[in-house]
Amino acid sequence: MNINEACFQHPQLETPRLLMRKVTFKDLEDMHAYTSSQEVTKYVPFPTHKTLEDTRKFIDFILEQYQINKKLLWGIQLRETQKFIGTIEFVSFEPTHNKAEIAYILSDDYWGNGIMSEAADEVIKFGFQTLNLTRIQARTFKENIGSQKVLEKVGMTFEGTLRKSMFLKGKYQDINIFSILKGEYTSQINNPRT
Structure with missing residues (x-):
């Protein structure tokens, strides 16, 4: 499967605790609960959502991208409770170089439980085994220690710091x-982590 086919088919992914599937408007209130949190949105590119309408517009954008097969973004849902708690996506692709970048956001109610590592493991597996990617990368704010722990846990290697490379949240990051x-x-x- 190539990237275009993946965006068109947008397969669901499953792990022992999680169902990863397309976002819908049914997720509006659950998504707003964490996108309106300053703690959660501290290290993401978009501003903290102030109103439900901000989140509605955000979902609108995601759905538009699905329609034109430009988005491979999964909503993260707990299998046991069906609670929608975050998203994970291939935020960019470079088909010529066979590489992609992942990004994610998770409700702080579920931080520290290995949820995002579990989701990222599955998306990385999909990237290598189904999309046949050669490289998967991720970027984090230097201060975002929690996210960096996730990336290390899923086997990623720290390559370096891009100094003041993005102007976000009112300053160069x-x-x-x-x-x-x-x-x-x-x-x-072949040699699983212990």
Whole structure:
């Protein structure tokens, strides 16, 4: 499957605790609960949602991207309770170079439970095994230690800091970049982490 086919088909992904599927307007209130939190949105590019309408417009944008097959973004839902708690996506693709970048956001009610590591593991697996990517990377604010722990837990390597490379949240931000290569992923599968 190539990237265009993946965006068109947008397959669901499942893990022991999670169902990852397309976002819908049924997720509006659950999504607003965390996108309106300053703690949660501290390290993401978009501003904190002030009203339900802000979140509605955000979902509108996601749905428009689905329609034109330009978005591979999964809503993260707990299988046990069906609660919608975040999103994870391939935020960018470079088909010529066979690489992609992941990004994610999770309700702070579920931080520290390995939820995002579980979701990211599955998306990375999809990227390498189904999309046949060579490289998957992620960027985080330098201060976002929690996100960096997630990336390290899923086997990514810290490559360096892009100093003052993005103007976000009213200032120039230092951005840390992490990556994992297909060969490294295959090695991890054959020699699982303890």
